[in-house]
Amino acid sequence: MAVRFGYGILYVPDVAATVAFYQQAFGLSLRFLHESGLYAELETGSVTLAFAGEAMAEMNGVAIRPVRPADLAPGLEIALVAVDPHDAYDRAVKAGSIPIKPVEQKPWGQLVGYVRDCNGFLVELCSSMNG
Amino acid sequence: MLARQTYHELDHLTDLADGIEAVWASVSAAHSPYRVLPDGRCDLILRFDAADVPGVRPVPVITGPTSTFYDLALTPGAGFAGLRIRPGFFRAVFGFDPGRIAEGHLRGEEALAAQPALAGLVAPVQRVEDLPEQLAAFVRGQVRKSRERPALHVSTLLGAVHASGGRMSIAELARLHGMSPRSLHRLLREATGLPPKLYAEILQFQRAMRLVRDQGLSPAAAALEAGYADQAHMSRAFRRFGGMSPARLSDVTLVTLRG
Numbered sequence: 001m002a003v004r005f006g007y008g009i010l011y012v013p014d015v016a017a018t019v020a021f022y023q024q025a026f027g028l029s030l031r032f033l034h035e036s037g038l039y040a041e042l043e044t045g046s047v048t049l050a051f052a053g054e055a056m057a058e059m060n061g062v063a064i065r066p067v068r069p070a071d072l073a074p075g076l077e078i079a080l081v082a083v084d085p086h087d088a089y090d091r092a093v094k095a096g097s098i099p100i101k102p103v104e105q106k107p108w109g110q111l112v113g114y115v116r117d118c119n120g121f122l123v124e125l126c127s128s129m130n131g
Numbered sequence: 132m133l134a135r136q137t138y139h140e141l142d143h144l145t146d147l148a149d150g151i152e153a154v155w156a157s158v159s160a161a162h163s164p165y166r167v168l169p170d171g172r173c174d175l176i177l178r179f180d181a182a183d184v185p186g187v188r189p190v191p192v193i194t195g196p197t198s199t200f201y202d203l204a205l206t207p208g209a210g211f212a213g214l215r216i217r218p219g220f221f222r223a224v225f226g227f228d229p230g231r232i233a234e235g236h237l238r239g240e241e242a243l244a245a246q247p248a249l250a251g252l253v254a255p256v257q258r259v260e261d262l263p264e265q266l267a268a269f270v271r272g273q274v275r276k277s278r279e280r281p282a283l284h285v286s287t288l289l290g291a292v293h294a295s296g297g298r299m300s301i302a303e304l305a306r307l308h309g310m311s312p313r314s315l316h317r318l319l320r321e322a323t324g325l326p327p328k329l330y331a332e333i334l335q336f337q338r339a340m341r342l343v344r345d346q347g348l349s350p351a352a353a354a355l356e357a358g359y360a361d362q363a364h365m366s367r368a369f370r371r372f373g374g375m376s377p378a379r380l381s382d383v384t385l386v387t388l389r390g
Contacts, residue, residue, distance in 0.1 A: 011294060013286070013287045013290050013291075014283075014287075036147070037148070038147075053290075054290040054291070054293070054294035055147060055290065055293070055294070057293075057294040057296075058293050058294065058296070058338075061341060061342075061345070061346055063294065063295055063296030063298060063338060063356075063357075063358075064294050064295065065295060065299070066290065066291040066294050066295060066307065068291070068307045068308055068309075070306075070307065070308060070309030071306065071307045
């Protein structure tokens with residue numbers, strides 16, 4: 001295979017605040033925080049979920065549409081697989097996630113719920129489809 | 132003819148948290164005009180003649196935000212050490228809003244009168260190499276003792292304008308932040324010293340220049356990515372803000388911009 005999917009990198013206004021939120025709301029832990037405070041990675045297994053400060057966009061020579069809670073969510077979602085999606089949903093909302101759709105069972109048997117994170121990204125909380 | 136100068140940046144002195152976007156130095160080698168392009172930023176500059184070092188007192192210059200290019204006539208030995216203020220931090224450093232010197236600058240006694248703390252920076256120069264460090268220490272000190280650091284919502288707004296490469300309208304930015312266009316206009320104008328639409332157009336122009344020159348895009352691809360309606364629209368922006376066509380870009384020194 002020529003490529004593999006290595007990272008999902010979200011551009012956010014405040015990397016440290018976002019890391020703290022993901023720790024609190026989803027129980028994820030920090031793998032790496034750059035000393036500049038502009039980049040961080042979470043312990044998420046084979047695909048790394050990372051955050052880059054919006055200032056990095058200009059430095060990287062790219063431009064992006066900033067994501068904000070008051071705006072329509074961008075057309076992508078971060079799917080986090082939980083042992084108990086109901087618990088995960090409650091914990092996320094208690095930590096300040098915006099509730100979008102409580103967990104329900106899909107026709108194919110999977111449990112799925114949606115919240116928006118502290119920046120406005122859509123986060124799916126679901127059960128594993130691989131047992 | 133636009134000539135390249137010995138402009139260089141000292142990356143290790145960048146400190147975004149304390150309002151330091153870049154620290155730079157330049158000593159002119161020949162008689163040549165140097166084209167200064169608008170970048171929406173304000174700089175604190177120490178000017179000196181390299182032939183008079185050691186012993187010369189540098190002249191402080193505070194440059195306001197500009198929206199058009201101008202040419203500096205440089206003579207051999209004209210020396211500069213400069214610090215580009217991160218957008219939003221001007222007031223913390225100088226104690227007044229950048230709009231007061233929009234499209235202009237304060238030089239020498241005028242600069243000292245506006246910010247008396249600059250007196251500490253104009254002692255006789257012993258080593259030119261020390262000036263960038265002194266500028267960084269001055270700005271860091273001013274920002275750390277100031278109560279005028281940009282508020283979180285202002286940093287977030289500025290972050291959005293920069294991250295989007297100036298492509299979003301004021302109405303879009305206002306909606307994005309759940310704010311009225313009027314409040315957003317006022318906050319951005321206070322922070323940058325320029326009308327927000329003009330500020331965004333300058334960022335868009337700066338990004339387009341980089342797409343063509345540093346990122347190797349064709350003019351047509353650059354115009355699309357930078358958010359211009361077409362190539363002719365981009366060419367008009369190049370003439371308006373840079374006084375040049377996209378084909379003349381290679382002659383110009385581009386500074387590094389960090390949001």
